[in-house]
Amino acid sequence: MDNNLVYKWFSALLCYPEAELIAALPEFQAALNNHELLAEQRDGLQGFLNYLGEGSLRELQENYVATFDRNRHHALYIFEHVYGEDRDRGSAMVDLLEEYRKYGFELGDDELPDYLPALLEFFAHIPAENAQKLLGDAVHVIDHIAKKLAQSQSPYAVLLNAVVALSPVAPQPLIEPPVRDMDEAMETFGPDFSGTEPLLKPSIETVQFYPKGSFQTVREGATS
Template sequence: MDANPVYQWFSALLCYPEADLIEALPEFQTALNEWPELNAQQACLKSFLDYLQSHSLRELQEQYVATFDRNRNHALYLFEHVYGEDRDRGSAMVDLLEEYRSRGFELGDEELPDYLPVLLEYFAQVPADHAQKLLGDAVHVIAHIGGKLEKSGSPYAVLLQGIAALSPVPPQPLVEPPVRDMDEAMETFGPDIAGTEPLLKPAVETVQFYPKNAYTAQKGAVL
């Protein structure tokens, strides 16, 4: 059993919708009703479950692709929003991989470490205090994506907002990431996931979900 099942709940709902997800919606509703940490977001999150229930699987899949695969502003890859094509993105990927491996969490062959549903799966399996610490680091990016989804009128916005509401620290607005020449990025990263390997570090002390000055702290806020 997952240590923090609420994160697993969000992770499943953020994945590409399949028939088994729709069949399990009553179980998702039951969990929503029972978990006190979701009480404040219950009405909004129920509206998302109702959205899934009221559309055909084909409609849901088409909308998911249009929302996340065809719109870079909504990408669920966290580092996309803070590093863009900057070379530091590869280093951040490696740091996050090391975090996963340090606790025995292995990714599938085609999964990237900064994919939000993957990160939430990890949160579900580690001690609650560690999950909260990492969420406090990542919440700025998560809330940023949620804001983009809300502006576009996407029903998925409430999921990102619900995750952000679990954070022990309030989110701060992000600075838009730099854009690098694609040829230079290919030279840096290579054509596939293995392109990050030259950026390996001898040791990892902490996971950085955003580079220095990636978000604008409010006056007087404690970072």
């Protein structure tokens, strides 16, 4: 596994656990044993592989759903933690989609570009320096989610902490976006395809990967 494909390793482990993932644990173990970029985080990551290997598939799946689908503080959608339900989230999605397309990648109809496993998979297939720059942009949010997971004593916290350790940029504290009242959100954005939740619509304003003022501390040297 080359240095860039370490992102693929994390991407797969952050996905919903299926039987194929459990069957591939020996391959994940071999990568952990041999890859230098994982060495400093080896003890914690070994604990996570042990967690996958010791639980039943049903238990692993139930815990995954409880962790990521039923707790918005743990959501693996990067922009959820930056914009909440603000309309600028849609514009940021468009910008990020353009990053994918710049390298010839298209997402499926049911995939969002800010989903962390998808983003890490993307990093594995682009030049290392570009992956590092994008990780440096996202690391503040990844670290924020990692801290929330650690507070809940989730075994997934070690994965996100290890991703943070790969970043060339030190993470800064993130200001959580306000939770918009659902009735107001429905009026502003309209329902989603199920008719129950807001569907965010892009505004015409161009938004960078993360908006100004999202961080409590101004990061230096992270953007050109």
